[in-house]
Amino acid sequence: MQADIWGRAEAMEFIERGPEFGRLRTALQECAEAQGGIVLVEAGVGCGKTETLSWVGERVGDIGALLLTATGSRTTSGQPLGLLRQFLDAPALPAELAAPLAEMLDDGDAPRAARRLTTALHDVAHRRPVVVCVDDLQHADSASVQCLLHLGRHSSRARILVVFARSLGPASQDPHLDTEFLRQPTLRRIRLAPLSPAGVAELPAVGGDPPGREQAHEFHEITGGNPLLLRALVEELRSATDRLATTVLRPAPDGPFSQAVRACLRRGGGAMWRVAKALAILGAPASAEVSGALAGTTQVATAQGLGALAAAGLIEDDRLRRAARTALLDCLDATEQGALHRRAATILRHEGAPAARTARHLLAARNASDPWAVGVLREAAEEVLSRDRARRAVAYLELAAEQCRDPAVRAEVQVRLAEVSWRLDPSAAEQHCLGEPLAALAVGDLPESSMASLGRQLRAHGRLDAAREVFDRLRKRTDPRAEWVEHVESDVPFPWSDDPRPRAPAADPAERLEAAERLLRVSGLTDVTLFPIVTAARLLIARDRPSVAEAHCRDFLAESIRRAAPGWAAVFASACAEAALGQGRLPDAEGYARQAMEAMPEHTGSLYLGGPLAGLVSVYTAMGDYEAAARQVNRPVTKALYSSLHGLAYLRARGRFHLATDRARAALADFLHVAWLAHAWRVDQPFLIPWRTDVAEALLRLDETERARRLVVEQLRLCGPGGGRVRGTALRLRAMTVDVAERPELLTQAVEALRRSEDPLELARTLEALAESYRARAEPARAATLQSRVWHLTRDCGARPRYRAVAHAYADLLTASTAAPTTGDTNLSESEKRVAALAACGYSNRGISEELFITVSTVEQHLTRVYRKLDIKNRRELPSHLRTGLHRV
Template identity: 40%
Template sequence: MTGRRIACWETLSCRVQCFASHSGVRAVVFSFARARQFDAQFERLRRAFSRCLSGEAGIVLVEGAVGCGKTYALEAVTAQAAKAGALVLKAYGSSADPAPLDTLRQLLDSPRLPKATADRLRRALDHGALGAAGLLETAGSATPGVPLTQVQGAREFRAALYELAAREPVVICVDELQCVDGLSLQYLLYLATRSHAAKLLMVFAQATDSEQKDAVFNTELLRQPNFQRVRLERLSWEETARLLTTRLGLPDSTDVSYNWYEVSGGNPLLLRALMDDYRTGGVPPLPHHAVDPVVGDMFVQAVLTCVYRSGHTVSRLAEGIAVLGASASPDLLARLLGLGPVGIQRGVAALAGAGLIDGLAFRDPSVEAAVLEDMEPGARLDMNRRAAVLLHQGGGATLAVARHLLAAQSADEPWAVPLLRDAAQQALAEDDAPLAVACLELAYAACDDEELRASIRIGTAGIMWRLNPSASERLLEEPLAALRAERLPASHIGRLIELLLAHGRIEEARCAIGRLNAVMNSAAPTPLSQFRMTARWAQEAGATDTDAQDPGTPERAPGDAPRQGPDGGAFHAPSPSSHRPSSLSTITAAFTGFFGGGEREESPVAAAERVLEVSPLTDATFESIVNSVNALVYAGRPDKAAPWCDSLMEEAESRRSPGWRAIFASIRAEIALRQGNLVESAAYATTALEIVPGRDGSVFIGGPLASQILAYTAMGKYDTAARQLSRPVPEALFRSIYGLGYTRARGRYYLATNRFNAALGEFLMAGKLAQHWELDQPAMLPWRSDAAEAWLALGEREKAATLVSEQLSRIGAGDSRVRGVSLRLLAAAGDHEHRSRLLGQAVEELQCSGDRLELARALDDLGCALRTSGDHGRADAITGRAWQMAKECGAAELCARIRLDSGLDPGDPRQVVQTVRGPLGAKTTVHPSLGSKLSESETRVAALAVDGYTNREIAANLYITISTVEQHLTRVYRKLNIRSRQQLPSALRAEVDEIA
């Protein structure tokens, strides 16, 4: 036995002995007896003892599965016998290989045994041990060849006990009969077959369906007229329920008892262990709530005890069932363990009788886990290896064979590597990415073909995206080293480039493309932009109308299954392979067609949405899905990208793909930034960073980290932003696309904290890298407007205007956000004459973009410009709206600056905004006396309502929902003591003019 088995045995033995020696043992045992309805069997034991008192010898064999109460029954009988004055002699069989007659020597340990009798019995046993190699005569006749010392020893043993039983009743109890040594069995049989008229009761207990040391023993007992057999069965679920109610106070519920019965199998020992574990770690039962059993150490120990007390064959069978799991069958078990059909049948019956298995499966996963953990490590590895071979030979399931190879930590068979690669694909189909990665790792370790190893390693990196982008990135180091040494096969360079670009590692991707061009001897070298969709997103977004009509639903192929989009509409997925470029030509063709260079002329928004609608989230489509979501973001449609991103985050979580979820959370953080939702952006970025372990060694952290820094900076939380900037980042970050965003975020922090030269250096460095990598598109990285802002802070208006004008020339009609920011900065760099007009245009562009934070900045600048020109009424209204919008965005720093620059306190309800201006171009003036009764928001709503605007139009003007408009009007009616908008006083009649 292993140390754990010995510990389990000793622990339970001590508990049983303490339990038996407790003053209330019979009450407890009888409680179990009544619950198990074996009063009749116990009465037979009592009557046998009564006959013993009257001088009639008796033999009782108590049988039952391990743990079903045999020991409890023996203890109850011996307790009653001792109380009646009988001499009780006890012995226990041992699963270890005992020396001959060791079991019977335990009978001499009784303190009530007279010394003379003990000495006589000891001499008899010593005498018999001299001829331990021989056989005893059975059934009263001497067997030829049996050593005379054996016969003499058995006779002396019987004579000593008969002489003792003539004086007082003697009860001999032998537990675990199936483990008693063979010679002790022969002595007991000699005693049993010659004891008819004596005050002697022999009570044996053995496990049913167990291995017998002597097959003749039970047969000979059956021949004796004074023999009785008592069979103890497992508890039913009704009896389990009664015990749970009486012993634990659990509710008398079928559901409760059934759960406990399913785990314990009705085995009293296992049920008692579950009760002990529940008392230790369970929670008090609540009314009308299910109470589940708690599987703890006592239950595990009890399980192992039941297994290993059932004998060597049964314990091996239990190990075989645990190793094979769902693949277990009688034939496979026989071949794995080298057992015959009879041995398998007997062992299965023993385990089933003990309530450990149902069919050929353990009742509870913890039982299987306990058996596996207790196996000798070497034996477990060897059994798993042989199980893999047998399953493969028998045409077993690929994943089942792969699991055994993984458990065996071996893939030496010639078929193992291909099988593991197939198993990885099947595991991915079941969304079990950890299993897929484990299969590929083992295949990689067992493979000696360099090209195949490269394929496996790159494939593993692609799959690892699901789990951990950082780990996926680290897996690329080996293929990169092979590429630099010119050892990477050309067939794998294209996929390596895709993964490098997916990780944003632009410099390494450029080197890989150079190597690919050299290998292919291409007359026209492949540019980076043909591999990278990002540059094309921005380029096309700037020149294409993003409000193009959505394409029609693609034609459904036979057998395609519908998939739900974020709006609940059904769409259909093509083959996963249709979105994974496999060569340079297919990559180029796919990207050209995607962005309108092929036969279909579509806007980036329409093309991106089409990909998202027809692509299921798989490893093959993941990159194109990420690219498509980013396409919506960089095309100026974060409102369309957000629901897709939310849906994809939920799907990634439900499919156990934390790496995917981290990437979509990072994109969602950028989307929130582009909408002006600073708190939301920081939260999504934090989610992305927390999901992925070991993230500090990856360039991936640059994305969410940049969003955090930008969000905290815009909030005015400069200390928090500084802490994020102080986090260590890998040097490789600044050779990746994530480094662009991180550098920009650092520059924005420097700009906000008045380090203008440092900020300018960051922006110019980011711009230089973007140009070098062919990614210089304002939609992706508006570094020119950032640098212009720094130049303005340094007093260099002309340089700022030059940069902004250049940026304006590089964007098309679709990028309203960048255009709005650029126009605002152009107004700041120009003279006062055209400032209001440019800022008005900036406001209109930013209203279309959906970026509330940039709109607040533009409104604030417009308010300042109007105040400078003397239009204080409009200036105060616009400034108030800018402050309110900045507050909603969480931009405390901008709110404070607006208050400081305007001299107003827009948050003070006493300072009523006198002018309301909305995106419809309306200006409304409100009477102060009536306005003083209303809040700022109520005043705005009432001013437009009295002029005949509908609730929908009011909502559009003031950037609020229709429901909010209705609530404001309800409060206005109450404060003014009116019932409808028709009763609004004429004093609220406003003058509505077009804004020039």
Template identity: 40%
Template structure:
């Protein structure tokens, strides 16, 4: 494919040949960029010279043969007996001696007496040293009596193997120089005119010239890729897209190989440094001189591979990287990071090179400063909402860091920022941070952010453990006064005390990433509290606040304050607003959080279908629900909603799922155990319900968050006890709840008064229920209101009051509106709303047999057997009863022997488990 008009160059060579015929020896050096057509020009001239009767000798140097002495010379004289090097008996393997060169030159001159001798040597820069030595001898001994024309080609800016030969050529007065130039835009248009299928495409010529840089070799390759290809260009628009690995890419490889020995590495260094690719920095990066770099860059630029903005095309960059030796690119990035860090470059720039310096699947080996640089760059990414990149940087920092204290800090930070993407992964990072804190001597300043995040995510047991570690550390001045005040506000178990009215206790649905901000204390930096919040101020705050990583904690606290106020619907509205805002940030963790909060709010409003829908929506945003403790917050809302709706099969499917071993260590577990207890109560598994509820009560008291507004476990227990006929104990629990600070809240007071009425004399019940209904109307909880109305209807019916029918009708309507199928069924068909003093739950014959079977067991054995029958694992039983796993196993062995069974599955389902004493539950 002829693209280049070389008439002028051919004419010059023909003139040199005519001079040679006339006895005027000539030397012609064809010097140009890689791919400019030097070899094509030499071959064309050699063919023409031979056709005129000249003796044409041809050889081409190659990088592979450059170390073979006399290789080029043997190729040049091949087929000429008079110039057979083997006839020179003293010719050694390392080159020709002086006498041998004279003899060979004499023979060459004798041949020229008959006809001119044209010695054509392509790629002079690849000619071996021994052959260059003879050619230099020939050039030096040119005289008027010989007819020898020496034509050689050499790549422009190529660092020659022996610079002395090029210098010798330049000294010869008989030497002339030809320098083929890149094609201009006009010449590309002319070349394209030879391909009718391409000439009609708008912008094609301009694109070809831009991508090839006018390099004929690259241009030819581009045209070959697009000739005959029917693309969008065939409709009249230019669409030049060189393919990786195609003809253009292969031409790029050829040019790179022709540009010099180190040009490939230089091109890679240019890719690595991008806009910072100065001559000085490139020289430092690849370990060479600035002169060598300047020469290499000139070679790349003249060949059309390099422009002012870097390597000319993405395929050029891809081709360079594909042909680097393994590990070279990573080494360049690593060295670039070292150089730039030493120069004080920005953390983000240095971090970019550190990331690229670690091939996939390898362990990074960085200097000590690297971890801090990566952490700093990660914080910049967080500020710009580039969370995935921040996570990657912190992950690399953790893998490359040997300092255990820093590793704990990195994992804590990862847990904080990953939460917006995946709560489950965030929990894993936090678990690793706690594990690291147990084994390493982490300072107080390093432990405080971890403590904050544990509390914020509701991991109260681990928070207590970390609080203990902090207490054991000496006063080292690292924690400021405000931090010490925060620690002092926590009880000995490490939980926030109830004495702080401004402290917003952790919610199963609010694992705020406040640990991301070491100076922030959960609740302390928020103007909102769970009790007594001003909804107008809160709404004003929410309207003025944009959703960011820094504002999520106060936004969640504000919404929680609304959902625990009398303005519950407004809280649900803001959950929807920020859930929709989370979609814009592509933050599944935030979506899960606000959907879960909304589901909880809707459940409190009595919108069971809405609660079910948004709980499912929240769960869909959690990547692995089985291992995420947070997912059990939404799962608890789903379980409660389905239980109230009478969807027992679907609720049972939730209950039967195994729970994480860590769930009982978090507030997420509290919500789930309460929900499971309500399912057990609805399905008349009262002992199982009590186990879960008393477990909730123990944990809430231990963690210092025993607030009915958070979770009213006492009235839940009271409902179970009423069904079991234990009215006195139920009454005691209700009175205790009514004496607590949250009892002023309409929802807590209304729920408590309804249960108090159930334990009171029938004549007093209507009055108490009237008061409960008044409070529940204010609270917004329509299901709780319907339940209280149903109780009032039953109480009035028992007293013969005709108002009972109207009250029951309102309760029935509310239950239907809320889709509370179980309550609706009870109101419609009647049922015992309360247990009369002294009454017992009716038992089936099987119940009695199982109770009698368990009579032979000790109290301890009965407790263990009851929990085992409810499918608790030995480890879970150990935690609930505060005994060792070995003791559990011993009890079960004795139970099996006494009951004459051999396996766990044969345990009776209704063994009489004696729950905690009332005094323990208060």
């Protein structure tokens, strides 16, 4: 900032001082008229009392007065009559006054000195007025003060004015002196307050222009309107390289502003300094009792210190202003701050303060060694969690776990810490689960109250073996009729079972689906309900109700974002991606999957990352964007992922990618790995992990039809009569294992099953297989009709139709047109017929160019010739045998 910010910086203290200076001006005039007396100017530290005395001194010449000045000092406060000795240094001291003053000071007797001073100054006042200005009265020696008060008391009819100035603070609160002032009949008391925001706005800023309202408010927010601090802040900004309009008003740690704050506090006296330190450590508003206890001051000194801070503008809303607090804390070393924070925690606990307030100081001190500290930290974590301050709760629990000496309590805290950490980072939650809680479980130190939570979290992280051990131990130590046992037995998406064989679904799954939907409707989102909610949503997705699951998960996702819980957001965004993929809405699924990935910390090594990553691979594979899918497949993942439940989803997604890119053996390896893990972990569920159809599809690509047939038949048996998507997929693959003549019947059953689901992509695959079967039976018109529907379903989902299917459709259209030609149709070339067929299908010119690998200009030329040969005007008039077959749904 190059320009002079305040052209009238010396006049800063005179803004909003009109009434005060008016009273001083009146006092000077009355002094000239032999109506003297005493004026007491009081102000907070830095609020302009010295400048006010200077203003008085500059105007004594208007009345032709003699000016005598003195300033109190801590170094001379113990010297009797030390203040009065400064009068001898007055530059215009008359000779007739100098000798009596010197003689009086040498006498040393205070009462006699007071009388002699009064007599000497009265002699001078007969010839000219006398004005005595004394600054920093609070540091003056008592003998000098008594002499001056005696002078003022006997000057009501003389041309003598005594002007005192003192800072408001503990050092100025001498009760005897205040009583003496009250006894003065001619006393005028003037108090200088800090500037208001409106007063700050009057100050010239850059180039002499007043600051805007917002800028003035910011200045006042930092300084409290204290003129000394304002001047220091301006000086700091003046030395900045940028101009004020672009400078962030954040004082430097050891800049002019911070130094001025510390100087103000030091000048206010020891009690003011200690009270200010206490307020800085406490941060939040505190009672005078708490502040005094932390400062180590008496009740009177505490009140005086608080009053002095308020008078200097350093207190706002019963707390030290933020900038002043920062300036003060910056000068305290870490050891002193830690000791004060620990003492503050002890005092606040004794006063019955909320646990979160006490815990804040324990955290700042990094000390929870007192017996009560861990309990306060745990209670405080729950308090701040109720306000969705998860990061602070994690900090409290981490300190509690770090310094707790009881192994059982420490393990219990770690389990709770893992629950809370899910809100922020599943990877951190995973690390908390795998450490001390499992070690405490092994030696029997983990309380039963924490076992169920630990087991649920381990299962959510995919650590099934560890989760099973936890639940097995809990079963042995708990009544089998307990409520949690029933919950675990019915848990989803992987029902607990000790039976290694795959289980068929319950006879009536509708009841479980209804219970899952009801859970989503009535449950609030908490650390405890997170996993049941996600479990219920994934059950609905697996059982052909993805739209219902997505609607609820979308609401929970919005709530997670609003409550600043990125870990929860990753969980629900991943579930939304799975649901959108199940409905064939590929762009939406991609968006959700990316959102889930972005919500996870970049450095995370969490096993939970396998879920969102699998979602992205599946979406890009379904879209036909194999380059994007390959980039996700090639991302490095932790080896532990393949030994966790989330690894199943990732392996399935990678296998589908291999299958789509004609790497059937690589796909088979991934699918068989899934099968092995599902058996080993006893989570083989046909609806949730349909690995049999995955393996069968890979085997069919490798011409191992019989092995594929056995797997598909077993899948159909396990599915039972219900199940739309899973059963439809199994029926489609079953059709591929029979003779071509038998396929339409099975494929028609598959289509009927898929109509009960919400998966248009799987329906498109089945319709394409049915079109292929009609093509093999020499029914091109029916094949073309089905292929048209496949095109539209695929395009609506956001996927690219496969080139092979497009080529088959061309052949179907050509065959159909040859069987039922129309007038002019035979004049079309093969290229023109292909372009016309796609145009009848609803493709745009650019879409036709992409499918046929020709330019848009060539497409336009072909269509122009087609319209001319068929004597039509646009594509809507294309022959009915093309358009009808392609657009019938």
